[in-house]
Amino acid sequence: MSEYTLYIGNRNYSSWSLRGWLACKLAGLQFKEVVIPLDRPETPALLREASPSLRVPVLKHGDLRVWDSLAICEYLAELSPRAGMWPADRAARAHARAISAELHAGFAELRKNMWMNIRARFPGKGRTHKALADVARVAAIWTEARRNYGAGGPFLFGKFSAADCMYAPVVTRFITWEPPLPDxxxxxxxxxxxxxxxxxxxxxxxxxxxxxxxxDRPAD
Ligand SMILES: N[C@@H](CCC(=O)N[C@@H](CS)C(=O)NCC(=O)O)C(=O)O
Incomplete structure (x- = not known):
């Protein structure tokens, strides 16, 4: 039996869960996955049992629980240094952490107006002024990282890293909502x-x- 369990929400909608799950995969962890379906009568009790913050994702490692997607990235980066979850170069690593922290702490309008729904397609919807400002900031972040650090591969810092884990749900939002982005x-x-x-x-x-x-339907 695996010593690690990752509690996640619905895969279709839970953007923070996707981040934590990608981090576990990137770390090469063998882990058990437990899905807690969100917004159901049984959800509060299941969350109470799994997570001190009543939020997912939570990584359970023995008696230790690490809740919060970014904390999971950092924990796994320490546990599996050979996985290279953050870029090896110090300046690139600092930049990767800064853009991950910015994502983790912000972009409320993007979240509110262009939520994650992997199955859905809402092209042209959700384009409030503030959501589009968030989209433009994400585009600037991606453009700068690709230009300055992306030479070694197709991802923000060349190879797939914790920063890509953090931004992956934004990629799915952009596929669902199709906001204007540079080619x-x-x-x-x-x-x-x-x-x-x-x-x-x-x-x-x-x-x-x-x-x-x-x-499952766009905002009017
Ligand atoms: N800052 C947390 C946010 C986690 C979060 O908000 N998770 C949502 C699901 S995406 C949740 O658990 N919501 C509980 C609920 O809907 O009852 C993280 O980075 O993991």
Whole structure:
């Protein structure tokens, strides 16, 4: 039996869960996955049992629980240094942490107006002024990282890193909502979307039985 358990929400909708799950995959962890379906009568009790913050993802390692996607990235980077979860170069690593922290702490309007729903397509919707400002900031972040640090591969820092784990749900949002983006970012979006970890998650997201009607239609 695996010593690690990752508690996640619905794969189709839970963007923070996707981040934590990708981090576990990137670290090469063998782990058990437990899905807590969100917004159901049984959800509060299941969350109370699994997570001190009543949020997912949570990584359980023996008696230790690490809740919060970014904390999971950092914990796994310490546990599995050979996985190279953060870029090896110190300046690149600092930059990767800064853009990951910025994502983790912000982009409320993007979240509110262009939520994650992997199965859905809402092209042209959700384009509030503030959501588009968030989209523009993400585009600037990706453009700068690709230009300054991306020479070694198609991802933000060349090879797939914790920063890509953090931004992967934004990639899925951009595929669902199709906001205006520079063409130069298309290869990055395609690289994340077609990464084998993402293909695995997507397949399971499409197959899962739950739906959350409030998130299955775009805001008016
Ligand atoms: N800062 C946390 C945010 C986690 C979070 O908000 N998770 C949502 C699901 S995406 C959740 O657990 N919501 C509980 C609920 O909907 O009852 C992280 O980085 O992991």
């Amino acid at each position: 130069a970012l298309r290869p990055y979006i395609d690289a994340v979307w077609s990464h084998p970890f993402m293909a695995d998650w997507r397949e399971k997201a499409i197959a899962e039985p739950w739906s959350l009607p409030a998130y």
